[in-house]
Amino acid sequence: MLIFVLKRILAAVPVLLIVTVLSFSMIHLIPGDAAVVAAGDNASADQVAATRAQLGLDRNIVVQYLSWVGSLATGDFGTSLLSSHRNIDAILEALPVTLSLAFVALSWSLVVGVVAGVLAGLRRGTWIDRTLTGLTTLGISMPSFWLGMILVTLFSLQFRLFPATGYSPLGEGVVSWFSHLALPAFALGTVTAAEIARQARAGVVDVLERDYIRTATAKGLPRWKVVMKHTTKNAAVPVVTVFGLQTAALIGGAVIVEQVFGMPGLGSVALKAILERDFPVIQAFVVVITLFVLIVNLLVDVSYAYFNPKARQA
Amino acid sequence: MTRRSALKRVLTLLTVSVLAASCADIDQRTFDPAALDRDASVVYAQIVVPSSMDPHRGVTENDLPLLQVIYDRLTDVDTDGNPIPMLAESWELDDEAGTFTLTMRDGATFSDGTPVDAAAVKANMDRILTDPKSTIRSQVDRTIGSVAVLDERRVRFDLVGPGGALPTLLASRPGMMVSPAALNNADLDQNPVGAGAFVMTSSIPGTAYHFDRRPDYWDDDAYRFAKLTFLIQLDTATRMNSLRAGESTMTGVVGPQKEEARAGGLQVFTATGASTSMARISLNSARSEFGDKRVRQAMNLAIDREAISRVLYSGDCIPGAQPYPEGYFAHSDALDDSGWADHDPDRARALLEDAGLSNGFTFTAAVPSLSIYQNNAQVVQQNLADIGIDMKIEVMDATQSRARFVSGEADALVGQFGGGTDPGLYARAAYLPTGGDNPGGLTTDRMPALLDTTARSTDVAERARAYEDLLAEAFDMGPAQIVLCHSVTSVASQGNVGNYEFYKTGGTGLRTMDVSR
Numbered sequence: 001m002l003i004f005v006l007k008r009i010l011a012a013v014p015v016l017l018i019v020t021v022l023s024f025s026m027i028h029l030i031p032g033d034a035a036v037v038a039a040g041d042n043a044s045a046d047q048v049a050a051t052r053a054q055l056g057l058d059r060n061i062v063v064q065y066l067s068w069v070g071s072l073a074t075g076d077f078g079t080s081l082l083s084s085h086r087n088i089d090a091i092l093e094a095l096p097v098t099l100s101l102a103f104v105a106l107s108w109s110l111v112v113g114v115v116a117g118v119l120a121g122l123r124r125g126t127w128i129d130r131t132l133t134g135l136t137t138l139g140i141s142m143p144s145f146w147l148g149m150i151l152v153t154l155f156s157l158q159f160r161l162f163p164a165t166g167y168s169p170l171g172e173g174v175v176s177w178f179s180h181l182a183l184p185a186f187a188l189g190t191v192t193a194a195e196i197a198r199q200a201r202a203g204v205v206d207v208l209e210r211d212y213i214r215t216a217t218a219k220g221l222p223r224w225k226v227v228m229k230h231t232t233k234n235a236a237v238p239v240v241t242v243f244g245l246q247t248a249a250l251i252g253g254a255v256i257v258e259q260v261f262g263m264p265g266l267g268s269v270a271l272k273a274i275l276e277r278d279f280p281v282i283q284a285f286v287v288v289i290t291l292f293v294l295i296v297n298l299l300v301d302v303s304y305a306y307f308n309p310k311a312r313q314a
Numbered sequence: 315m316t317r318r319s320a321l322k323r324v325l326t327l328l329t330v331s332v333l334a335a336s337c338a339d340i341d342q343r344t345f346d347p348a349a350l351d352r353d354a355s356v357v358y359a360q361i362v363v364p365s366s367m368d369p370h371r372g373v374t375e376n377d378l379p380l381l382q383v384i385y386d387r388l389t390d391v392d393t394d395g396n397p398i399p400m401l402a403e404s405w406e407l408d409d410e411a412g413t414f415t416l417t418m419r420d421g422a423t424f425s426d427g428t429p430v431d432a433a434a435v436k437a438n439m440d441r442i443l444t445d446p447k448s449t450i451r452s453q454v455d456r457t458i459g460s461v462a463v464l465d466e467r468r469v470r471f472d473l474v475g476p477g478g479a480l481p482t483l484l485a486s487r488p489g490m491m492v493s494p495a496a497l498n499n500a501d502l503d504q505n506p507v508g509a510g511a512f513v514m515t516s517s518i519p520g521t522a523y524h525f526d527r528r529p530d531y532w533d534d535d536a537y538r539f540a541k542l543t544f545l546i547q548l549d550t551a552t553r554m555n556s557l558r559a560g561e562s563t564m565t566g567v568v569g570p571q572k573e574e575a576r577a578g579g580l581q582v583f584t585a586t587g588a589s590t591s592m593a594r595i596s597l598n599s600a601r602s603e604f605g606d607k608r609v610r611q612a613m614n615l616a617i618d619r620e621a622i623s624r625v626l627y628s629g630d631c632i633p634g635a636q637p638y639p640e641g642y643f644a645h646s647d648a649l650d651d652s653g654w655a656d657h658d659p660d661r662a663r664a665l666l667e668d669a670g671l672s673n674g675f676t677f678t679a680a681v682p683s684l685s686i687y688q689n690n691a692q693v694v695q696q697n698l699a700d701i702g703i704d705m706k707i708e709v710m711d712a713t714q715s716r717a718r719f720v721s722g723e724a725d726a727l728v729g730q731f732g733g734g735t736d737p738g739l740y741a742r743a744a745y746l747p748t749g750g751d752n753p754g755g756l757t758t759d760r761m762p763a764l765l766d767t768t769a770r771s772t773d774v775a776e777r778a779r780a781y782e783d784l785l786a787e788a789f790d791m792g793p794a795q796i797v798l799c800h801s802v803t804s805v806a807s808q809g810n811v812g813n814y815e816f817y818k819t820g821g822t823g824l825r826t827m828d829v830s831r
Contacts, residue, residue, distance in 0.1 A: 036717040037365075038373055039449065045720050045753065047452065054446065082365045082373060083503045085519055093518060149551060156559050157578075164559035165552055166545075262547045262556055264521035271548065272363050272520035277713045 001305065008301050012294045016287075020072070023286040024065050027279040034081050034277040055081060068280075072287065078280040080273075087284035090269050097167050097265035098254050104181045105189035105250060106243075113193040114239065117200020118232060124205055132197065139194030144253050148187035148260040155183060165262030184261040188253050192246040199242045203235030210234075237307050244300035248293045351810070354829035355541035358822065359553045359565040363520050363546050367506040369490035370438075371447050375732040378486070379822050380523055380544055383537070385508035387489035388416060388435065389481050391735050395590070395642050395818045396774050397481035401430050401491060401509060407477050407772045414458075414477040418467045422532040424493035425513040432469035436461040437494040439471070450487045453739065457483075457769070476769035478777060482736040485819075511537040511825075521546055539829050554578070557806060563829075564807035564814075569628035575806035583807065583823075585816035588632035588639035588800035590733035590740075593622075593690055595679065595726055595796040599754030602677040602725045603669070607792030612665035614654040614796055616701045617694055623799045626689050631799035636785060637731075637740055639800040642818050643774050644737035644781040651789060662701045674702025679726040680715035681707050690798060691728045722753040733820040737781065741765055744795050745788055756794045760787055 035052035052058050071078060077088040120132040156164035162183050168176040207213060208231060216226050255267030266285065273281035362376035369381050390400040402416040422430040439461045442448050459474035471477065483489070496507035506514055511533070512525035525542040545562055547553045554571060556562040558578040567575055572582050597604040597613075604610060619633030635655035638644040666672060681691040688709060695705045705726075710718070719727035731740060731751075740751075746762065747755035764787050768780040803816050805823070810830045815823040 033713065033717040036720060037713050045722065045750075046748075047750075048717075048720060083519065084501050085504055090519060094521075152555050152559075157555065160559075163561060165547065165556040165561055259549050260552055262545065262549075262552045264518045268518075268521050268546075272546075275363065275712075276365065 001302075004305055005298070005302060008298050012298065015294060016290060019290045020069055020283075020287065021065070023283050024068060027282060028061055034279055037277050038081050068283065077284040077287070080281050081278045082276060087281050090281060091266065091284060091288050094264060094266045094269045096169065097263055098251065098258070098267065100167075100170065100177065100181055101184055101188060101254055101258070101263065101265060102247070102250050104178070104185035105192065105254075106247060108185065109189035109193035109196060109246075110243065113196025114200050116193070117197040117239070118204050118227070118235075120197065120201040121204025121208065121235070122227065124208075129201075133201070136194040136197045139190045140198075142190060144187045144191065145256045145260050147190055148184060148257055151183045151187055152261070167263045167265070180263075184257045184263060187260070188250060188257045191253070192243075192250060195242050195246055196239055199238045200235060203238045204231055207231045207235045233307060237304065240300055240303050240307065244296055247296045251289055251292065349830045350538055351829045351831040352538055352540060354539040355543070356539050356564070356824070356827075356829060357543045357545055357562040358824070359545045359547050359556055359562040361546075361548055361550070361553065361566070363548070364523075364544075366503040367514070368503040369487050369492065369508075370442050370445060371449055371503065372487070373449055375734070375820070378820070381487070381490060381506075382510070382821055383512040383525060383542060383824065384506045384510045384514060385490035385492065386422070386430075386510045387486065388484040388491065389489055391482060391485045391817065391819055393815055393817050395482070395735065397485060397772070400485070400489075402484075405481060405772070407480070409476070409478075409770060412473040412477075414471040414473060414480050415464070416469050416471075418469070419532065420467065422509055423530065424491075424495075424507055424509045425528055426493050426495055426507050428493045428495050430491060430509045431466050432463040433466075434491055434494050435469040436463050437497055438491050441492075441497055442488060453483060454488050476766045478771045478773075479736050479738045479769035481772050483738070485735040512542055536825050538827070542824070554806075557808070560808065564805050564811060567804050567806045569626075569630055572628070572630075572804055572806065579809075580806045581809055581811070582804055583814045583816075584630070584804040585802050587641045587818065588634075588802050589817070590639060590642060590731075590737070590819050591801040591803075592637065592639075592731050592733075593631060593686075593729075593798040593801070594731055595690075595694060595728050595798070596719060596751050597726050597754070597794045597796065598719065598722060598724065599752075599756035599794045600722065601754065603671060603675050604677075604725070604754065604794065606669050608665040608669040609671065610792045610794065610796075611654060612662040612669070612701060613698060613703065615656060615658045615662040615665070616703070617697045617796065617798065618657045619655070619798055620657065622690065622693050626686065626693065627799065627801075630802040630804060632802060633799045635797050637744065637793075637795065637797055638737055638781070638785075639818065642737070643778040644768075646782040646785040648782050649785050649789060654789060659697075659700050666701060666703075672702070674704060676704040676706065677725040678706040678708050679728050680718050680724040681709050681728045682712035682715045683709050684712065687728050687730070694728070694798075720750055720753060735819045738765065738768060741768070741784060741788075744793065745784075745791075752794060754794060756791065758787060758791050761791075
């Protein structure tokens, strides 16, 4: 298992390098000029040119890249073009917000998605299956920002049950923390829950038709044991796959949902940096998100190995 | 008259009086001092992201609402834009000797306890003039050559150019005083130390900035509340939701949002006149056909400013062709700008014909990817199409559009001028060949001298006359900036807020605002 994990980690290194090249190149290829922002609102062309030289943006692009990657290798994620704020500090300050949001969203979507999917799979063709399938279709179709706005209108402005905006750190109380996360997490996790439910249903339906299930049932095993021991574990692989994919997608979705709910998460950091063309922050953000996704993928691979020992040989 | 009918009349009169009084006060309510909540917390939700808490290195006017509560300025401006004392209680310009002397207020201190004295002013000005990262040096280096401390409270600027604009110029960034003890702090942009009414207690950059009022602030009558938070909420719906849910105290609103706010039970304050902030289109006079004054004038006459104001801004943008709004001292009442401000497509076509362009021409405008700019561009595109000019719209992000225009790569730029406390900043950028808004270098031989004349005296009436001459010259030349309209500011707030004042030169009205219990 250790060798399996080490192989996966080594395989992630080139991916990370490719991402650094792509993020660096894209920032420099897409239109926009950080020097114009840094020079100020009323700067003339000469002042912009002077600022560009001052920031080192007039250096060869390869030199700039190597300098950046060299710093990254030593754990230095750089500093914002416009302030003395270290990029890693900006990201670490915002990370708890986004992680809290992602954690609550993933938790409820996993529980609800698996329960709904297994139930629909076990009751295939019944009204329960049809209702749940309809709800998952609805869930996948609803954009998270739109759902978020509906939830705010209903539960914050009409019924006054949850805050409309903002975030309360866990240290200020679990109730306050959760009440600020409930609506955005619901909005963010709906698509994930629906996707998980669909995959879980498909997995259960597929596994229930397998010979070993028929054999287990024929042996006289109780229904719950067949479901819990033989069905769910074998149906879990596609669910874990979609869970991993959705975790990565969730971070992207969080950027939007955080804006709808005025939350000071990574989305705010990224959006501010993009609006200001503060590319050291954008690059740091991309690298951190890439690391996060690689770790999630690693965990998914490890879970494959748990659910399917044959995967360890791959 | 019976007793009953008399009583009825008295009651009716009383009711009408009470209603009339409450209606009249709804836009500018002042509370009884006994009802004021001086311990109140105010949460101001704003759309713009500040770039830096260092007033000398920030890059955008978006910083100003926050900077103004942290950093007092040497001077201030009143609601009409006229200079008034702040940290400096008086000033004197000696044009012949080329000096500008400030006398500092007694007793003002920075939040770290350092006195705001002449030495502090010198330290700040020296930094603005010499710091390679200063973004405001160009605002003062044509005026101030050096600074000398005369005594503890008097400081003299030795001038290299006319100094009459200094009282208004020093009401903004160049006049913001940083504690000399903090001037060299590497993290000044995150941990500001000023002489303003508030000290920043914590922040999440780009998201939330929290302030406490200083008990030792020199002006006890200013900022009559204890805590202040600036929440940055980029999404309009989020800001309105936050306000309606009672999570913020106030936010800026435009057009239809005012009705939405009123429908949500909030009160709306609206300025009585336009501010110096304006929607405009900048032309590069070195590109396309824009070198010809007749073409620039034809484009001005083709634009239906009234329709833009009515349709796109719900009337909250006062149409006009001059760069300064009516009621502001730099606006010229003497100038007949009807040849530019009127909507007269027939005359516009005639001008194009005179210019040999009866078949029109094509140009491309860089348009920032914000809905209001795109809307402005689309209306102007239609107006210009009516006289045969084909305006191509190239939507790009705000930074890129500005970069392309400044570097001379774009024919035109649709955008906004944020205003400022001194009108010379705009004039310099728009009418001098080195100006950031004038990549085509359009100017006249007399323009630099006329611009100098606007700063020969600190007397506002004299400056106003000089601006009349400057604007007459600018319109005789045919400006390369097409002004569409000047913004009228509105703020939506909770019902316990009153006495909110609007400034022609921008900024918030927090300084005079009251919060009731």
